[in-house]
Amino acid sequence: MTALLDISHVSKSFQMGGILSRRRVDAVQDVSFTLEVGKPEIFTIIGESGSGKTTLARMILGLERPSAGEIRFRGEPVTHANRAERLKFMANVQPVFQNPFEAFNPLKRVDRYLESTARRFLKARSSAEVGAAMDGALQKVGLSLAEVRGRFAHELSGGQLQRVAIARALIPNPPLLIADEPVSMVDASLRMSIVNLLRKLRDDLGVSVIYITHDLATAYYISDRIVIMQKGKVVEMGPARAILDRPEHPYSQLLKASVLSADDAGAGKLGAAADLMALSDSLLSAPRSSLAERPDGRLVRVYAAA
Amino acid sequence: MDRRSRGPATTDILEVKNLKAYYLMNYFGISREVRAVDDITMNVRKNEVYGIAGESSSGKTSFIKVLAAAIRPPLRVVGGSATFSFGNQTVDVGSASPEEIEAIRWRHLSYIMQGSMSVLNPVRRIGRIFEDFAMRPLGLTGSAFRQRVIEHLGHLKLGPEVLTAYPHELSGGMRQRVTIGLATVCKPEFIIADEPTTALDVVVQKDVLALIRNLQREMGSSIIFVTHDMSVHANMADRVGIIYAGRLVEEAPTRELFQSPKHPYTAHLVASLPRIGDTTQRPALEGRPPNLAEPPPGCRFHPRCPLAIDICRKEVPPLETVAPDHRTACWRWREVEPLVPVAPVRTAEVIA
């Protein structure tokens, strides 16, 4: 049985600089993981800026070509030669992007995108069919067509806009959703409704989600598996709760130590874990490393003895 | 250092009384009055970090713009005052002349803005940017000025080579530290920080926050720290004020606000924070913040409030003191309970 999404030893490097001084940036180095068909899960990619997580997301969506390795969706590569194949792919893999305010054209009404998705991917013809498809998707995210019809982007809050964006992505009933930092630009009080929604998508609708974030707390809350990336390399990967409860790699520990929590509110523990920072920085330049498997199913990057 | 209990209040450095600032627009066929800041009264004490929490479009940005004396029509102060006391001079930023504002700007009152790149001129070196901002307020020139700047950068763990760099040559964390340095080099008594760490990575954020707090303690300044992220307030602020729809709805010392909130909105904000080690379902707030051009009558939170009763829809609850140093604006504050147990779950810590 072919996997739903298969990422196999994928790398991506960019050339930066002008004609005389060129620099190679290795945005993504040798990343591999697989999502299975029939086992909907929330797979979280955690990383800071420069970790390569957005580049990886773009490659999965077919917006960038990997420099090495392969990405296959249901056995087919994700970069397509012609429009027909691309449309078939887009019917199965849909994105949700970071900025809900920019996701919709400020001069136009938001239901346009829903309508276009319904017409294109569901081949809905009559306005009744289109309306039903739109309303169905909106109900799944807790909104309704009556609320959204005819509205402009500036009339809705960040949380509502992001929900409309998710509804739009759900219209073609895709088995895979790629959510790139979907809540980082949404207000804290509205954030949890979106995160709860992602959980509902997996549990009730059987949609697999690749959730990209830098926020470990929400990752803990909803993920099944996580992969932690640092400067393009996979540092730790495996079952989410196990890794976040007891991180093994120094960088994972550093991330966990940097999370601000509301416990001990007012006591203000802001001391930085300087030793962990130094350690994870030094490991970046270690010459040889590989991923070792642990008994609880996780993979950790270990370094060859100096 | 636990700042939970404060002794008798020291002199206040900022006194805001019934401040009202509206966007008044009456042209081109549109007539609108957006009540961005609607009757706010609060004080900030000396040597205190006061956190302001609120969603976007709650009016908090307009509020701090008024405090920073940085508002322009169509936003106007229509009532009340916001008075700073620096040493022996007092300045009401709502009604001061441009010369008075210029005299206190940067020397006594400075700000750290969100998104450091927009503050730093991309075509000027850092050293020159320091000269632009700080030379006149400090009153130093030449090598004396340079020495002072280098010494200050040292506090921020930045070397003197930063002065000859362009902003894009520095990392995001370094740029934000430069922005903090710019705001603090004149050792102002009052700093306004508007989401200074929102765009930063988690590791860098904690570092920058620690930096801001250490600087604050060293200089004895007061900071108004604005962010919608409650976990930042939990670790930074001495007192926290919650702004909703242009009004202050609750204000309390940090620990008390998190452990016994007395306003349903605060209770929700606190309860919705996810925590590592806990996967119980987090409550989510329904509805959306009201339109400030047509706010709901009575208590502005009532359309979304689980405790709303008849009086909430008709009359505005006053901001009253319900415990020492703890004010709230809710008719049913006695019945507000934390929504999820707040006792910290002690998991085995990995770091020493």
Added chain:
Amino acid sequence: MFAVIKDLIRYNAEFAIGLLLSSIIVLLALLSFFSPIDPTRVYSVLPDVPPSADFWFGTNSRGQDLFWQVTFALRNSLTFGLIVAVLSRVISITVGLLSGYLGGWVDRGLMFVNDIFVAVPVFPILVLFYFVLRDKLDSTMLALIMACMGWPFDARLIRSVTLGLKHREFTRHAVFAGMSTRKILLEEHLPYVMPIIFSTALANMIWSIGLEVTLAVLGFTDSNVPTIGTMLYWANKHSALVVGVWWWILIPVVFVVIMFVGLFLLAVSLNEYIDPRSRLRRMGA
């Protein structure tokens, strides 16, 4: 919409004056439909009569009533300007949108052609066309040729706006919503481009009418069709100033100035209104 115009008149002096002047011109142009005299006929009235009660603008040495001449002249000039403006907008929008959105070879090819048209001097080309086409160069032909010369600056402008829009997130969303390129360009991006189109259209009108006047005065157009330029041409031919028929020169010049100033003020004030930042500045002042 009318509330907007009312407010614009009240608060924006440039708009009010521009609207007034342009209305005068349009009114006169419309009056030409009620003219009792055929403007191409000569010696239909007493020649060389200064402005008086019978002939408001006087008459010229060819025996034509200047009042009705002016109405026809304004009508023809305005029509001419509109045709050129509309046609060149169509070309510049097409080139700009395609070039900006598609990029690659399409972009490079179109911009290459664009830059050639920018570099080529318009006036000598038009003179060349006159000498080649002679009698066949009537108003419509001239309008077509000028439309083909008047698009390059704006095409580049539209292209840069489109380039910026291509990278905005809603464009990516539109792609994943299954919208075709044509739909994205026409429905998503065009509204952003429209304000530019509008204000450059007015500027384009001023340019084309000015060029037409120049050509006409020099005799490079069909001198029988009454336009501002041909009026001046005939005035020149009959040495009007030397003879003392000063009103023959003055009247067309006054009206062409009124037309240009009116259009210019409209363009400037609409430009300011369309850009939200300058609009807010004026509102708050």
